[in-house]
Amino acid sequence: MKFSTLASYFQTIENTSSRISMTKILADVFHQVSQDEIGAICYLLQGRVAASFSSIEFGIADKFMIRAIARAFRVLPSVVTQEFRKTGDLGATAEHIALGGEKESGISRQDMLVGLEKSNTLPPPTSVLEVFMVLTSITALSGIGSQDKKVEILSELLAFVTPLEARYLVRIPLGKLRLGFSDMTILDGLSWMISEDKRNRAALEDAFNVRPDIGFIARTVKESGVDGLKKVHAVVGAPILPALCQRIPTTEEMIEKMGTVCAEPKFDGVRTQIHFRRSKSEKLKHTTPDSIDCFSRNLENTSQMYPELLAIGNQIHADNAIFDAEAVGYDEKTGKLVAFQETVTRKRKHDIVQTSRTMPLRFYIFDILCKDDVDLMPLPLSKRRKILKDTIDEGGALRITDAIVTDDPTVLRQYHTTQREAGLEGIVVKQWDGPYEPGRKGFRWVKLKEGEGKTGKLTDTVDCVIMGYSQGEGKRSGFGIGAFLVGIRNKDTFQTITKIGTGVSDDLWKTLAGRLSALITKEKPKEYTDVVSSLIPDYWIIPEVVVEIAADDLTVSPVHGAGFALRFPRLVKIREDKSPKDVTTREEIERMYTNQDIFVS
Numbered sequence: 001m002k003f004s005t006l007a008s009y010f011q012t013i014e015n016t017s018s019r020i021s022m023t024k025i026l027a028d029v030f031h032q033v034s035q036d037e038i039g040a041i042c043y044l045l046q047g048r049v050a051a052s053f054s055s056i057e058f059g060i061a062d063k064f065m066i067r068a069i070a071r072a073f074r075v076l077p078s079v080v081t082q083e084f085r086k087t088g089d090l091g092a093t094a095e096h097i098a099l100g101g102e103k104e105s106g107i108s109r110q111d112m113l114v115g116l117e118k119s120n121t122l123p124p125p126t127s128v129l130e131v132f133m134v135l136t137s138i139t140a141l142s143g144i145g146s147q148d149k150k151v152e153i154l155s156e157l158l159a160f161v162t163p164l165e166a167r168y169l170v171r172i173p174l175g176k177l178r179l180g181f182s183d184m185t186i187l188d189g190l191s192w193m194i195s196e197d198k199r200n201r202a203a204l205e206d207a208f209n210v211r212p213d214i215g216f217i218a219r220t221v222k223e224s225g226v227d228g229l230k231k232v233h234a235v236v237g238a239p240i241l242p243a244l245c246q247r248i249p250t251t252e253e254m255i256e257k258m259g260t261v262c263a264e265p266k267f268d269g270v271r272t273q274i275h276f277r278r279s280k281s282e283k284l285k286h287t288t289p290d291s292i293d294c295f296s297r298n299l300e301n302t303s304q305m306y307p308e309l310l311a312i313g314n315q316i317h318a319d320n321a322i323f324d325a326e327a328v329g330y331d332e333k334t335g336k337l338v339a340f341q342e343t344v345t346r347k348r349k350h351d352i353v354q355t356s357r358t359m360p361l362r363f364y365i366f367d368i369l370c371k372d373d374v375d376l377m378p379l380p381l382s383k384r385r386k387i388l389k390d391t392i393d394e395g396g397a398l399r400i401t402d403a404i405v406t407d408d409p410t411v412l413r414q415y416h417t418t419q420r421e422a423g424l425e426g427i428v429v430k431q432w433d434g435p436y437e438p439g440r441k442g443f444r445w446v447k448l449k450e451g452e453g454k455t456g457k458l459t460d461t462v463d464c465v466i467m468g469y470s471q472g473e474g475k476r477s478g479f480g481i482g483a484f485l486v487g488i489r490n491k492d493t494f495q496t497i498t499k500i501g502t503g504v505s506d507d508l509w510k511t512l513a514g515r516l517s518a519l520i521t522k523e524k525p526k527e528y529t530d531v532v533s534s535l536i537p538d539y540w541i542i543p544e545v546v547v548e549i550a551a552d553d554l555t556v557s558p559v560h561g562a563g564f565a566l567r568f569p570r571l572v573k574i575r576e577d578k579s580p581k582d583v584t585t586r587e588e589i590e591r592m593y594t595n596q597d598i599f600v601s
Contacts, residue, residue: 002128013026014179017526026185033128040128044132046183047173053301056139059142068158131157179526204226208241210240210438212299243367247588258429258434268339269364273325275322277291278290278319290312315393317391320370326364363398364401458551461572463547464548466547467543484512493528497560500549502570503571521542522540546582
């Protein structure tokens with residue numbers, strides 16, 4: 001497929017608001033392309049050239065893209081900057097400048113290359129795979145002079161393509177494709193490709209949860225159909241979407257729904273999936289390091305954050321394994337665990353070793369998903385816990401979580417109280433005979449979490465995505481932000497649930513202002529639905545920043561798109577460890593509202 005054809009499809013999707021129409025357009029694309037092309041196209045749909053969990057990044061900021069556009073179309077960078085201020089979108093800026101250049105001069109893209117210094121004399125890339133390879137080559141550049149080289153490659157690529165292609169070739173490296181759908185819509189498109197309906201969505205999602213590599217899944221079904229998904233299994237080095245907790249308000253209901261359960265402390269840390277593979281060289285085993293990869297709950301590769309894990313091979317009785325864990329900071333002098341906001345200071349790229357000394361971590365392991373290349377997820381938790389205890393020696397960075405097994409709601413409530421008194425958030429309760437369900441928020445794992453004194457009358461908080469913000473007045477005018485609009489998830493869209501203008505410290509206002517100003521978009525993102533005019537913010541924000549919100553209670557709301565509103569909301573913290581796909585769903589809000597007589601103290 002020509003990249004120009006793909007760009008036309010991108011444009012059609014961008015101009016489409018109907019989810020089912022997007023699905024059919026994607027299916028049409030997938031029908032036309034080869035097995036090799038479909039994987040590349042799925043990555044490009046994500047604004048990437050590799051799986052989302054890989055550390056392969058473009059590393060291109062707006063200022064470098066401005067240089068590339070200026071060089072490609074032979075205009076001054078100031079001209080690009082001026083147009084960018086009007087559009088708020090460098091893709092649209094590149095398209096507009098390219099169109100203007102053609103209309104005014106009548107010179108084609110190829111002719112405009114005359115006088116530009118070229119790095120090679122190869123024919124210009126025109127197919128999807130050729131363009132994909134050029135973009136991939138950009139991600140491989142690093143070190144001194146790499147940014148200049150990236151600008152050079154991008155400018156030569158842009159100079160060869162049509163204005164419409166330029167729009168998307170600029171957006172992809174910036175991670176701002178703006179097509180308005182999630183990975184789940186791509187899975188729907190793959191299902192529609194197979195059977196012209198969504199009947200295969202469940203099988204595709206199950207495979208994606210085990211191997212969240214959209215290109216790999218697409219290639220698999222293109223080659224082998226739905227049957228090929230049965231061979232998708234856990235692989236050390238590729239993250240598994242973590243199992244998630246549902247909310248149940250009482251221990252009595254937990255036992256009624258789940259029977260015999262295993263209860264574990266709920267730590268206020270950073271969810272971490274640890275992938276361990278022992279060095280295979282017996283001769284060099286003391287000098288060749290074991291392979292250790294770590295992934296956050298939103299699949300970010302966080303391996304460099306955790307130097308403590310370099311020596312865990314001494315604790316593990318396995319050639320390879322995948323563990324589910326919570327990383328929690330602690331005070332070396334007192335041994336006490338620290339709050340999430342202190343633990344998350346480890347989420348940085350520089351001075352990691354020094355930070356690890358001032359904020360050491362323990363990794364509380366609560367599950368094992370794979371051992372010696374055997375998938376353990378279908379096994380009941382009772383067997384997985386036994387395998388876990390046989391696999392890890394305690395005493396180092398790895399600690400197996402404490403747990404009790406019971407079918408008595410009173411015992412469960414007492415255990416919860418004990419954890420609260422110890423300074424933890426409460427307990428996580430798991431079905432003792434249940435399998436590990438990647439990516440699921442079913443009733444095999446549930447949480448009982450109370451924090452009235454810390455978070456408000458609702459005994460649980462709500463995770464929301466920031467949708468936009470408004471300018472501050474008075475003192476806050478210096479911050480550039482005075483209130484922000486947040487929403488919850490409803491499938492592939494986000495709907496408003498509250499607006500927050502109080503309960504935020506000055507330092508946090510400044511932090512938010514810095515984060516959000518870099519995410520401003522001129523147009524309301526397509527994912528935001530049912531926003532009434534009275535709630536429209538001064539600035540729309542690309543859905544990226546997740547915050548934890550406490551409130552007094554929930555009410556039915558005719559104003560907010562979610563149909564509910566949080567009363568007297570307060571910002572608890574920015575959730576650096578979560579992505580928009582992790583925010584609270586409308587279904588969860590409905591259940592919280594139904595059980596409000598229990599949730600509200």
